[in-house]
Amino acid sequence: MSLKESLIRCNPHFIQNLAVTLFNVYQYKIRHGGSYSNFRKYYQRAESFSQKELEQEINVKKNEFFAYVVNNSRWYQDVKLDDLNQVEILEKEDIINNLDKIKTISESVGIVSLTGGTTGASMKVIYTKKDMQERFAILDHFRAQHGYRLGKKTAWFSGKNLITQRDIEKDICSHYDFVNKIRFYSTFLINEKNFDVYWKSLNEFQPEFLVGFPSSVFEICQIAKSKGLKYTGKIKVFFPTAETVLAEHRQVISEVLGCKLVDQYASSEGAPFILECSAGNLHTHPLTGIFEVVDDDLKPARSGQMLVTSFTTHGTPLIRYQIGDSLTLADPSKQCSCGSIFPFVERIDGRTNDYILSPTHGKVNLGNISNSTKDTKGIVCFQIIQKKIDHIQIYIVINKEFDSVQESNFVSALRERIGDTVQLDINYVDRIEKEKSGKFRIVKNLIGK
Secondary structure (H helix, E strand, O other): OOOHHHHHHHOOHHHHHHHHHHHHHHHHHOOOOOOOOHHHHHHHHOOOEEEHHHHHHHHHHHHHHHHHHHHHHOOOOOOOOOOHHHHHHHHHHHHHHHHHHHHHHHHOOOEEEEEOOOOOOEEEEEEOOOHHHHHHHHHHHHHEEEEEEEEEEEEEEOOOOOOOOOHHHEEEEEEOOOOOOOOEEOOOOOOOOHHHHHHHHHHOOOOOOEEEOOHEEEEEHHHHHHOOOOOOOOOEEEEEEEOOOOOOHHHHHHHHHEEEOOOOEEEOOOOOOOOOOOOOOOOEEEOOOOEEEOOOOOOOOOOEEEEEEOOOOOOOOOOOEEEEEEEEEEOOOOOOOOOOOOEEEEEEEOOOOOEEEEEOOOEEEHHHHOOOOOOOOOEEEEEEEEEOEEEEEEEEOOOOOOOOOHHHHHHHHHHHHOOOOOOOEEEOOOOOOOOOOOOOEEEEEEEOO
């Protein structure tokens, strides 16, 4: 927990809400100031660009960004960026160990962003204010296309660690920004024991929109479903952030909350954007940067790990950055029914280590693992940790619907995906710890770590 969060926690809840509100007002003043309005207009116009206009704009943004980087970053001052394929790949460790060489501005004039540390140590990057304003203009334009604007009642599930179990016992599970009408829910304490507090709060608040970690909203909905509950309000859209959206997330959240789920991909480091269109498909936004997809040998591939070059990272340039997520591109000849000329993405596959390695079945991805519970009742959530190729540890939180038959169903489904040679060590627990970021990971592959 940060010192800021610790200090807020020490005050009465009303004062905490006031502090959260004032902090948000200050943040939005920065994000929506300066060039923000111009960027909103620009990205609105970009929706109607012809292919030729789009290519021209991409080249303008790319050339401007590369020229700035070469002239302002010591890390890139002798690097020729005209042939991107020849540029050395940037890794997370490079940024952690060499930030002073990579960055172009100091922390005192920029905006510091810390990554959640899902794949290891948290990492710091520095944005220019203009880049931050552009990124929020892109995001706000995207959400506005689905009816959202700042000031509409929103429930936000993120990694803020301000709520304690003592607060939960007082029926408090969130903080409220009363200017922007946002209720921020703690994701660290969502479990069956605390479910009634969260469920009551959501039903009383009646938000129009949800934003945040899909695993957290899914866990609430999964518990509600097991209790035969359905949300009484009218949530229009859930905008998931920071995690891979699984088919099971869409199904259960839509069933319980009655809302549409509209996905988007970016990152705390400043990756380019992938956005879901009105037809329910994903598109890379080519004006925000370049996505390369490569295989394990770093050769171009249709499905594999991402290398990102982001045009909105002037403060800490990301060029061919190995971000740790994987992506599958659609067939280039395939066109989306929404009519967009932006490149079509088949799916975002999640963290590159979100898979189980099986001696007989090879890599088993996150989506397949999560589907192991499809025909099983009574599993609230589960997590698989793999440290050896022939052994996995499984931690399961269950409810009263779970019995030996359901366990057999789950194990059988899992065996179909990973084979019979992997030893299963099943542990039933009351809760599963979240990551330091507040996110929940179904699969943690720790082989070799």
